[in-house]
Amino acid sequence: MTNISLGSPGSGQFQRSDVTHTRVAQMTRKCFTAIEALAVLACAAMTLTGCAQAGAPIETPPTERLSVDADSLLIQGYNYTNDYINSFTVDGQGGGNLYVSGPTSGGGGSVCCVSYPRGTPLPIKLKIRWVGAYCMWREKNPYPFGQPYHDKRMDLWQEAEALAVDLSEGKPRALEVHIFPDGHAEAAITRGYSPPKLHLDRTEKFQRPGVQHTYPDCTDDQLKTRRR
Numbered sequence: 001m002t003n004i005s006l007g008s009p010g011s012g013q014f015q016r017s018d019v020t021h022t023r024v025a026q027m028t029r030k031c032f033t034a035i036e037a038l039a040v041l042a043c044a045a046m047t048l049t050g051c052a053q054a055g056a057p058i059e060t061p062p063t064e065r066l067s068v069d070a071d072s073l074l075i076q077g078y079n080y081t082n083d084y085i086n087s088f089t090v091d092g093q094g095g096g097n098l099y100v101s102g103p104t105s106g107g108g109g110s111v112c113c114v115s116y117p118r119g120t121p122l123p124i125k126l127k128i129r130w131v132g133a134y135c136m137w138r139e140k141n142p143y144p145f146g147q148p149y150h151d152k153r154m155d156l157w158q159e160a161e162a163l164a165v166d167l168s169e170g171k172p173r174a175l176e177v178h179i180f181p182d183g184h185a186e187a188a189i190t191r192g193y194s195p196p197k198l199h200l201d202r203t204e205k206f207q208r209p210g211v212q213h214t215y216p217d218c219t220d221d222q223l224k225t226r227r228r
Contacts, residue, residue: 064122070172070189072113078106078178080198081132082208086155088130090114090177090187098130098179099206103199106178107206110193114175123163128177128185132158135218137226154218154226162187 079085079098085107088095091114098108116124133156138149164175164187171191178186178197186197201209218226 064166066116066118066120066122066166066172066189068170068172069118070116070120070166070168072115073172073175073189074110074112075114076106076110076174076176076193077108078176078196079108080178080180080196080200082181082211083133083213084206085179086131088128088177088179090175091127095177100202100208101196101198101200102202104195106176106193106196110174116189123165124187124189126162126164126177126187127159128162128179128187129157129159130179131155132183134215135222136215137218137223153215154222156222158183160185164188167191 075090075093075095077085077088077095077098079101082100084100085098087097093114094111096108096111098106101107134153135156137152137154139152141148141150160183162177162185166172166189168189168191172189173192174190176188176190176194180186180198188194203209207213
């Protein structure tokens with residue numbers, strides 16, 4: 001029988017084996033280290049990309065603007081309420097008075113004027129104010145003759161915001177303001193007088209058929225505003 005000598009722990013065979021295993025272990029650690037580094041870099045790149053996307057501004061469509069100068073637009077009012085409007089304004093510019101609208105008329109004429117330059121962003125935000133109601137109060141007669149008191153009607157103002165769109169197709173002539181019974185207002189730049197949006201009946205005396213106008217007494221707070 002042949003005896004095979006494996007050598008002692010201190011022999012060269014065991015030393016070569018240990019060196020080989022040590023080198024394999026070192027190479028394995030280097031490979032894992034390299035893979036871990038690549039993974040970290042990949043995660044960092046994904047994180048940066050996500051942050052960049054999250055921080056990127058949201059693209060919005062370009063703002064529509066007036067393509068031409070809208071000079072000296074006539075203010076044209078449409079009163080769809082059940083009451084006479086003693087006065088209305090557009091951003092402080094007077095628009096006149098308005099009777100109730102009819103099937104073919106808005107209730108008023110044309111009042112000059114408002115203007116908007118080319119390039120004005122659309123829609124144009126407008127502040128519309130109008131006499132939306134009335135209340136009654138009594139004024140003492142300062143004279144020794146006649147009735148001791150006179151009944152007076154006080155205007156109560158209402159306001160709403162309207163966004164004016166451009167429907168003029170490059171030929172602006174008028175700024176139309178439409179006042180609705182629910183208290184909202186609409187506006188548009190147009191080529192001229194348009195038919196009413198609501199086709200409502202009215203009598204020959206420019207009143208809504210069957211509508212009776214009775215107004216409450218003014219409150220103390222309302223009378224205080226009159227004295228200012």
